[in-house]
Amino acid sequence: MNKTQTSEWNPSEHISSREEMAAYLEAALEDGDPGVIAATLGDIARSKGMSQLARDAGLGRESLYKSLSADGNPELATILKVVGALGLRLHAIPKDDNKAA
Numbered sequence: 001m002n003k004t005q006t007s008e009w010n011p012s013e014h015i016s017s018r019e020e021m022a023a024y025l026e027a028a029l030e031d032g033d034p035g036v037i038a039a040t041l042g043d044i045a046r047s048k049g050m051s052q053l054a055r056d057a058g059l060g061r062e063s064l065y066k067s068l069s070a071d072g073n074p075e076l077a078t079i080l081k082v083v084g085a086l087g088l089r090l091h092a093i094p095k096d097d098n099k100a101a
Contacts, residue, residue, distance in 0.1 A: 012045075015044055016047070021044045021086055022088055025037075025088065027040075035072075038067065041068045041079065041082055
């Protein structure tokens with residue numbers, strides 16, 4: 001029996017438009033886990049190019065890699081700079097009180 005070759009799935013290779021970026025980030029925000037949100041922003045940043053994004057956001061590339069990892073803990077200011085540099089924006093909507101928290 002032949003062995004099947006597999007490779008690790010890399011989400012950043014499958015994000016090509018702002019609409020896809022927004023949908024991916026929205027799903028992470030709905031999850032609510034800060035590590036998931038940071039890692040999702042990291043995936044999106046790598047899809048655009050971390051070096052260019054760091055320049056656009058006015059941040060250091062190394063610190064951006066660290067902040068936007070699953071273990072990262074980016075400040076709100078960093079998140080807002082990254083989201084803006086990606087051509088996205090965050091918004092708030094009322095929570096549906098009928099859904100479980």
